[in-house]
Amino acid sequence: MHPLLPSLAAAFLYAGAALYQGLRLSQRGTPDKRLLALLGVCALFFHGGSLFMQMHSEAGLSLDFFNAASLIAYAVILLTLLSCIRIPVENLLMLLFPLGCLTVLLAQFMPTGTSQPIMEQPGIRLHILLSVIAYGMLTIAVLxxxxxxxxxxxxxxxxxxxxxxxxxxxxxxxxxxxxxxxxxxxxxxxxxxxxxxxxxxxxxxxxxxxxxxxxxxxxxxxxxxxxxxxxxxxxxxxxxxxxxxxxxxxxxxxxxxxxxxxxxxx
Structure with a gap:
């Protein structure tokens, strides 16, 4: 399967969720948290699918500039949705859904850089995972x-x-x-x-x-x-x-x- 379809589906869902939340807030209403969460989870599902296809190759892990930006946006949105279960941070999604839409489209349509594939030794995978989570948490803090x-x-x-x-x-x-x-x-x-x-x-x-x-x-x-x-x-x-x-x-x-x-x- 080509990553184009899941990328477009993720971008459409992110845009729809951002538009819905923005309209509700502009009308001084409160967005339905369950609907926001549903749209976010569906967008993450397609976003994750497109990332998996774009990043994994026989030579190793392809983590070029736009794939890295898309991966960090994915982690930030996922962490924020998980946080919404316990703490009131759903207003951050108003900024994060457009970010997810933009990065998933850039990763799909922009030319790749010259980065070399990363060999996936367990220690390197752990380092990448910790780095992405750190960037994600600190991005949420900045927003x-x-x-x-x-x-x-x-x-x-x-x-x-x-x-x-x-x-x-x-x-x-x-x-x-x-x-x-x-x-x-x-x-x-x-x-x-x-x-x-x-x-x-x-x-x-x-x-x-x-x-x-x-x-x-x-x-x-x-x-x-x-x-x-x-x-x-x-x-x-x-x-x-x-x-x-x-x-x-x-x-x-x-x-x-x-x-x-x-x-x-x-």
């Missing part, structure tokens, strides 16, 4: 921080929109933000540790920039969590540190991958 920023701004100016009225209290939103940050930082720690253990000569294989920037991001998130615990950091300061760490992490992975595959062709 959550932007919603906290929007909520704080509208509450201070006393003009809450229909979207904000569906949010939990600001203190709850900040608690969720730091919960995601803790989870993402711990997974990033395990990812770096697994890379040191299972990747031979970590600073070769064009991985030096990725490794160094990832370590800087780890330090930024560690300082942020220390500041929250020891100094009570919150609000704009916490959001600035979150965005700084995330930018370093995205430069580490997507920046280096973009340069290697589409500029240097290595």
């Amino acid at each position: 959550q921080s932007l919603l906290v920023l929007l909520q704080d701004h509208q509450l201070k100016h006393k003009h809450p929109s229909g979207l904000i009225k569906n949010f939990p209290p600001l203190q709850t939103m900040e608690s969720l933000l730091f919960g995601f940050l803790w989870a993402g930082w711990l997974m990033l720690s395990l990812s770096l540790l697994s890379g040191a253990l299972f990747i031979e000569n970590l600073f070769a294989q064009h991985l030096a920039h990725k490794t160094i920037l990832s370590c800087f991001a780890w330090v930024v998130f560690a300082v942020l969590l220390w500041g929250r615990h020891q100094l009570g950091w919150r609000g704009h300061k916490a959001i600035r540190w979150t965005l700084a760490g995330f930018c370093l992490l995205m430069l580490a992975y997507f920046g280096s991958k973009l340069v290697r595959e589409f500029i240097l062709h290595i």
